[in-house]
Amino acid sequence: MHGPPIGSRIDSLLEALWRANGTELLLTAGMPPQIRVGGDLQPIPGQGPLTATATDAVLAEVLLPEQADVWKTAHEYDFTFGWRSTARVRGNAFSQRGTTALNLRIIPRTVPTLAELGLPPAMTEFARRREGLVLVTGPTGAGKSATLAAMINQININRACHIITIEDPIEYMHEHKRSAVNQREIASDTASFSAGLRSALREGPDVLLIGELRDLESIRIALNMAETTGTLVFATLPAHNTVESLTRVVDVFPAEQRSQIRVQLSAALAGVLCQQLVPRVGGGLVAAYEVLVANAKIRNLIRDGDTDRLRDRVVSGGTEGMMTFEMSLSELVRGGEVTYETALARSLHPKDIEASPTVPAQYPEERPRAHSRNNKKKLFTR
CATH class of the missing domain: 3.40.50.300 (P-loop containing nucleotide triphosphate hydrolases)
Structure with missing residues (x-):
């Protein structure tokens, strides 16, 4: 299943991940957005700690209504969506201490040889x-x-x-x-x-x-x-x-x-x-x-x-x-x-x-x- 057109917040975070040549984006309440570069997590420069409301809002940007319904009852959900014409994104949303967290992995659209x-x-x-x-x-x-x-x-x-x-x-x-x-x-x-x-x-x-x-x-x-x-x-x-x-x-x-x-x-x-x-x-x-x-x-x-x-x-x-x-x-x-x-x-x-x-x-x-x-x-x- 593929998500709706994504919003500006997640778009800018994915752009930071792409520019850093990173592989994963981790969003969790209480700390700045983290990207994995060279195997290690590091904060995105200039980003402050996320609130629980912010992580909820990011997830809402990438789920279709029927996916959101599943998420509300399961509290963990795998999904994919397209990002611009550049890549696809594999996501996992999960609940931790009552708040929403997301792990997003970027996948180039071009199949490697x-x-x-x-x-x-x-x-x-x-x-x-x-x-x-x-x-x-x-x-x-x-x-x-x-x-x-x-x-x-x-x-x-x-x-x-x-x-x-x-x-x-x-x-x-x-x-x-x-x-x-x-x-x-x-x-x-x-x-x-x-x-x-x-x-x-x-x-x-x-x-x-x-x-x-x-x-x-x-x-x-x-x-x-x-x-x-x-x-x-x-x-x-x-x-x-x-x-x-x-x-x-x-x-x-x-x-x-x-x-x-x-x-x-x-x-x-x-x-x-x-x-x-x-x-x-x-x-x-x-x-x-x-x-x-x-x-x-x-x-x-x-x-x-x-x-x-x-x-x-x-x-x-x-x-x-x-x-x-x-x-x-x-x-x-x-x-x-x-x-x-x-x-x-x-x-x-x-x-x-x-x-x-x-x-x-x-x-x-x-x-x-x-x-x-x-x-x-x-x-x-x-």
């Missing part, structure tokens, strides 16, 4: 596939939506097929090129991800994009479509590395079903891209990637639940396009885009970070695998 995003070559190969499951994962705000949009755009340009996306909300708008692209938004076009996926089984997609795998039923349908219907499925979920991405898919299911799900995942999986944004030298953010390609050895490890050896296979799979975060961070250090200290701080395996020729290596102790469940060696429950 794989080259513009600097995505690993494996992503081009994933886009050429005719079936299988590709997971794009990472923490919130890591740029997963842009990556998925670039993948869909690549297919749209090069292949005559039917693409369906199920999103909450729609962020990047795709035009029909060689492909027919039908984009469905939760609430306005379908009731839920699981409902949209059940319907997609009868809609004949060649390529299916799932904005987020949120529940057991959605994951089950995605696996079935990737494995049995000749559909190329892209999906996203929050995770901090490729192994955790696979763990999250399996652990949604009851323990007695996980063995069968591992078998199905090993057959359906094409690969995993996990990404995170890292502070760039000179300001801004740059993406670091971890890539897993589902070759025969990877599939066997997934099927057997032997995840403690997955990372070793990724390390040795460079000729097939695989890489660890440490390989990606080392490349960014060598290119002068990220400092050695930043790379060390972002790594769970700092001894694998390669220093630049002018920086001596100083390895701290490896950190515990904080994102592994209970820090156990085996991540898939047998």
Whole structure:
């Protein structure tokens, strides 16, 4: 759903965000409007603290009447709207201590390309596939939506097929090129991800994009479509590395079903891209990637639940396009885009970070695998 023509107050705040090359605008009562630039929040110069009345007024500028009715009862609401001819905005309104707060994320209208995003070559190969499951994962705000949009755009340009996306909300708008692209938004076009996926089984997609795998039923349908219907499925979920991405898919299911799900995942999986944004030298953010390609050895490890050896296979799979975060961070250090200290701080395996020729290596102790469940060696429950 798209909001009404926006008012002058929100227009000026978004202009300040755009001019600062920021990514997010945070509005909450009691402090000045905040923008996120280079990963950090900072106040917009010259703006005083917002009142509760002011945040209510800003939200009223961007919601349609029917959206405002939902907000009044739910006290949390996702929405999108267009800003000038420059960008679209993804918004979330929420109530805190009885007042309205908003987080707005700016999305350029132009869909990025794989080259513009600097995505690993494996992503081009994933886009050429005719079936299988590709997971794009990472923490919130890591740029997963842009990556998925670039993948869909690549297919749209090069292949005559039917693409369906199920999103909450729609962020990047795709035009029909060689492909027919039908984009469905939760609430306005379908009731839920699981409902949209059940319907997609009868809609004949060649390529299916799932904005987020949120529940057991959605994951089950995605696996079935990737494995049995000749559909190329892209999906996203929050995770901090490729192994955790696979763990999250399996652990949604009851323990007695996980063995069968591992078998199905090993057959359906094409690969995993996990990404995170890292502070760039000179300001801004740059993406670091971890890539897993589902070759025969990877599939066997997934099927057997032997995840403690997955990372070793990724390390040795460079000729097939695989890489660890440490390989990606080392490349960014060598290119002068990220400092050695930043790379060390972002790594769970700092001894694998390669220093630049002018920086001596100083390895701290490896950190515990904080994102592994209970820090156990085996991540898939047998």
